[in-house]
Structure formats: C-alpha cells, structure tokens
Amino acid sequence: MALLTLGEEEFTGVQFATACFLGAAAWETPEQTQEQTVGVRLDRVGQTPVTWQATPPRTRGAETAYPLMLAAMRAVLRRTRRQPPFVTIADLSTRNRVYIEVARIDAVGITRQPPLTVRSPGTLARAVERLTTDDAEPIFYLGSAPFPAGEQTRLGALVLSLAEHPAVLGDLLLSGINPRTALRLVLLTATQRTAALTACGVGLWLWSAGQWMDVQRQFDRYGSGLLATELQPLKAQLRTLRSERDRLAAEFERSSKEQLHSTALAVQVRRALAPGARIERFRLDEKRLSLSLTGEAGSVLASLANLGKIGPLGNLSFSVAQNGTSPSGKVSVPVAIELSKGGRRGRAAQ
C-alpha cells in the first residue's frame, strides 16, 4: 500500500488513502434529471448544492482538491450533524511533503484557498481569515497529525479536531465519499502497465506461434487435405468401405479357420492302413476323426499304430476273442482320433 498510483499521479502514505478515494471523485449527485452544463458537475453537501469544475485544473496536484474538500465537508457533516456554513482544514501532510487544503462551505458552495505547502499556525490562520472573519463559524480540522498549535492560540482554541492520526483521517474521509460512484483504482503505474501489457502481448504472440507450429506439423504429417471439406464425403466413403472390407475379411477368415481338410486327412488315414485292414465307417468333424477299422487282427493293429501318429487315439475296445472265433478271424475296432486345431492345420499343410 506504500505506493500505488492513481492514473499518472503517484501518491504516498495517507495521501494515497485520501487521494485514491477522493481523487476518484466520489461525489453524490442529487438528481439525475438535473440539467448538467458541460464541464460542470452538480453535487451537494448535506442540503447545500455544490457546483464544481469537472475539467481538471491546469496546475498539477490540484485535481483532488474539490473531491477532497467535498468528502471532508460531507464527513464533517455526517459526524457532527452541523449544517453549513463552516470551515474545514484537511491536512494530508506526510513527513516529506506538506499539503493542506483550507475551504469554507456556505449556502452558495465551496470556497477554497490554494493548497498550503507550509505547515505553520500563521499560514493556517491567514488562510482561514481569508475565508471567514466570523468567529462563530466552526473550524474543523482533519489531519494525519495533531493540529499545529502555536502562539496563535486564538485559532488553536477555535479549531475542532476531528482526526489527528492517519488511520482516523482515512476512515473519516472514507465516510464522506460515495463508494458506489468511486472511480476504479489503478494497481500499476503507467510504465508498469505498459510493461505488463507488452509482456502479455508478447506471451500471447509466442503462444499462438506455438499453436501455428503445431498446426504446421499436423499439416506436414497429414497433408493439406486435412481441412478440405470437399474431401469429407470421400473420406466417409473410404471409412465405410474399409469397415465393410474388414468385416468381410473377418467373416471369411473365421469361416476358413473352421475348415476341415478332409482330403488331406483321408489321404493320411489311407496311407496308415496296413494291407488287410479296411475302413468301415469314417466320420470327421471339428474335434475328432472317428472311424472303425475292420480286418485281420494283425493288420488292424498295425494300422492302429500308424493312426496313432496322426493324433492321440481315444479309448479303444479291441475285442479279439469274440471275433477271433469267427472263421474269417476278423476284428472290428472303433477308433477315435482327437484332432488338435494347430496339429490338424499343420498336417493339412503337409
């Protein structure tokens, strides 16, 4: 809070506390319908209408004078319930700089003296005398330090001190303003603001440059047809065709995976048959090959040995005794061969 600025003007300490709010011209307008002359603003302190110049004065530093006195007078009025006329001394001096405003309000409006830059009882008394000679009129003092009482005890006795400390002064002056209409405060000096804006602008430019580079990269990767709207229907067609093709390919793939290589297996089985054995029944499905062998016991056994090489044989019921009694000496054996998927495919490729 030590140094904040109001527009281009820099203030310190209590001067800030007052100037930023008062310089913000926190006046109260009686009626909006009241006709306004160009460059003149109407305001009031209590019942007293006040006209003041809206255009800033030529000398620097005086811009806050009217709003300051307006706020001070209004604060006095609100605090003391005292109606004009009266004289107010607003002392915004700091250790390094003296700034004292002296003004009087009456039924006509505010009359102010040029701001004082010397903090002595003599100059104060002279300024007050120039405004009024009526001792009955109260003189209010609003300051950041006690009123400089000196040999001029007459003024010292007349003055009613309302604030003698920066914090009290700040609160008092704040009570005299209308915060709703107070102007916006500026956080940065013009130079700082320019620097911040420049940094912000440069940062935004750099960021957008990054975005453009990213866009450029995507264009390099996907070609200039990326944003071409006339290619959209073509791309949509391509997409549907691709999914259609993939679906069909998957269908055919799935179907051909389930294929039985019957001929290849039949050839293998026939090759496995030993002379004298015959296939009675032959059944092939996805999981197993079942067949029944008939023939002489010896050749059937030999064929079984060969068939065992195609795949693991299931449980066999080989009943020689019963068939062995028949004159032909023939046996009949049902055989089931488990077909493993990979094995079958592998053999089919042979």
Added chain:
Amino acid sequence: MQRSDGLMGVIGWVLAGSGAVAAILSWVFHARVEAAVVEEQTLGVDAGLDRPGIVDRVRTLQAEIADFEGLKLEGQVQALALLTRLGSRHGFLPEVRCTQKKSELTCTLTASGSESQTWQMVASLDALQERSRGSVTVRSCELGTSGAGRVSLSTELSLLIRTPGERG
C-alpha cells in the same frame, strides 16, 4: 515524458490486443485442426491421403469387396445348383437339405455311390473350399458302408450367402 508515456501505453495496448487476437485465431484454428486430425486418425493407415490417393484407395477397396461378395453365393438356389453340379460331375445325385441362418447357409449333403466316387466327391468338396477362400466350409464329413460295395457320404457344409442389404 508525458507524450512518450502515452505512446508507451498505446504500444502496450496494441501489443496485448493483437496478441490476444492472434491467440484467439490460432486457438480456434488449432482446435479445428485437432478435430480434423482426430477424424483423420479414424482412417488408420489411410490417414493423410490426398484426393487421388483416396479415390485410388476407394477403388481398391471396392474391388476387394466385390471379390469377397463374388465369392459368396446368392442364395439357397445357387447353393443347390452348385452342389448338384458337383455331385453330377462324380456321377451321383446328392440329397441336400438347407437351413438358412442370417448370412450363413448350412447344407447337409447326403449321397451314396462307389467308394472311389465318394472319395472323389470328398476331394472335390475340399478343393471347392480351398478355392472359395472360406465361402464354402466343410464342417463334418461322414462315410459309411451301406453294403454291396456302396459307400454313403454325408457331409455338413456351411456356405456364406449374400444378405439382401449388401451390394452385389
């Protein structure tokens, strides 16, 4: 000093304002490009093609689809015709029963003939399924002797057929 301060302020505002405009423009464009890239990535390997490339690719895909569709059968009638033609080539008239389920037709083919005829029939069915690249699939195959040197053949086939919605 006053004037240069004003000038500086103007420069600052101009920089910040133009930066903001540039950022908004590039952000909008970037978002559009990103959306287009996401869209493009759904094309997978075909991403980033130009117009002739896409047209070429579309043509290739259409040809591939037509190939696949060509391998499929038109319906039960064509399936029956195919199987009877196959049977008559080996000298028998097969008995065929068809069950249609969605785009798949299951046919049970029964026939009987001499042993060599039957084995030839099995071989040609095998050859057919090889040729058809999966459009015709032999699911099971059963041979049994039915006396007098005749062998009965019973196979179950599944055939892919065109669904009405698909293009021919």
